[in-house]
Amino acid sequence: MMPDPLIADDGYECGTCGHEWFRELDEQVTGVCDVNGTLLNAGDDVVVIKDLKLNGKTGGVKIGTKVKRIQLVSGDHPIQGKVNGRTILITADKVKKA
16 A cells, blocks of 8 residues: 555645645646646656745745656646745646756
8 A cells, every 4th residue: 555645744835826735646647738838747857937936935936947857636736846845736837848
């Protein structure tokens, strides 16, 4: 039996709106495209194309920040990645494939 992926210090956070929640990781999500229409896959690296403010936290995510080894999850924030040690969820229109 696999460990529960919901257990995390901060949970997950939307890079656009700052909404935080716990979310289950889906096994396979397909059809997620970046701002240029390039198909993204789990494990890809992406670059943030817009400064993202993180509500309730100091700092944010600056334009040009590279998010390595993304995961794809279902929902309206389909990209999960780590930035500065925090797990965040980002909408696909805020990134381009690196």
